[in-house]
Amino acid sequence: MTQPPQPAERAVLKLVVAGGFGVGKTTAIESISDIPPLRTEEVLTAQGESVDSLHGIEDKTTTTVAFDFGRVGWDEPEPVELYLFGTPGQPRFWSFWHNIAQGAFGAVILADTRRLASSFPAADFFEQLGLPFIIAINRFPGAAPRSLGEIREAFDVDAGVPLMFCDARKADSVAGILLALVQHVVNTATSDSALLDAP
Numbered sequence: 001m002t003q004p005p006q007p008a009e010r011a012v013l014k015l016v017v018a019g020g021f022g023v024g025k026t027t028a029i030e031s032i033s034d035i036p037p038l039r040t041e042e043v044l045t046a047q048g049e050s051v052d053s054l055h056g057i058e059d060k061t062t063t064t065v066a067f068d069f070g071r072v073g074w075d076e077p078e079p080v081e082l083y084l085f086g087t088p089g090q091p092r093f094w095s096f097w098h099n100i101a102q103g104a105f106g107a108v109i110l111a112d113t114r115r116l117a118s119s120f121p122a123a124d125f126f127e128q129l130g131l132p133f134i135i136a137i138n139r140f141p142g143a144a145p146r147s148l149g150e151i152r153e154a155f156d157v158d159a160g161v162p163l164m165f166c167d168a169r170k171a172d173s174v175a176g177i178l179l180a181l182v183q184h185v186v187n188t189a190t191s192d193s194a195l196l197d198a199p
Contacts, residue, residue: 020118
C-alpha cells in the first residue's frame with residue numbers, strides 16, 4: 001500500500017528584531033506570530049522620562065525591558081520555522097543584545113524616519129558581530145517621507161545590505177521583511193562560499 005507523502009520537516013531559524021526605542025519591534029512580532037507572543041513590557045512612568053526620552057513618540061505607554069519572543073512557520077517557498085527575538089531598544093538594555101543574538105541566523109533592524117539615529121547602534125552592533133541584517137523602515141503616520149537612498153546614506157551601510165519600507169502592524173508586510181532577510185542571509189552565505197572556494 002502506497003504511503004501518502006509526508007510533509008517536509010521545517011528548518012528552524014532564530015532571527016533577531018532590533019532597533020531603537022519605540023520603532024515597532026514588539027508590534028512587528030505580535031502581528032506575525034503564530035502563537036501569543038511572549039512580551040516583557042512594563043508601563044512607562046513619569047520618573048522614567050529622564051532616562052528614556054519620549055521625544056517623537058509621546059503616545060508610547062509601555063516598553064520592552066528584556067526581550068520579546070514570537071514564532072511563525074511557513075511551508076512555502078520552503079518549510080521553515082522562525083523563532084523571533086525582539087531586543088529592548090534603550091541604551092541601558094544593550095548589554096542583553098549579545099545574549100539575544102547568540103545562535104541567530106540574521107537580524108532585522110527596524111527604523112523610524114523621525115528618529116533614524118536611534119537605530120544606528122543596532123547596525124553598528126550587527127556589523128561588528130558579523131551577523132547579516134536588513135534595515136526595514138516602519139512607516140509611521142505623519143512621518144516625513146525619506147528615500148531609501150537618503151536612509152542608506154544616513155546609516156552608512158554597505159550597498160549589499162537590503163533596505164525596505166514596511167508597516168509593522170500588518171502581518172503580510174512583516175512576512176515580506178522576514179522572507180527578505182532569509183533570502184539575504186542565503187545569498188550572503190552563497191557569496192562567501194564562492195569566495196572561499198575560489199582558487
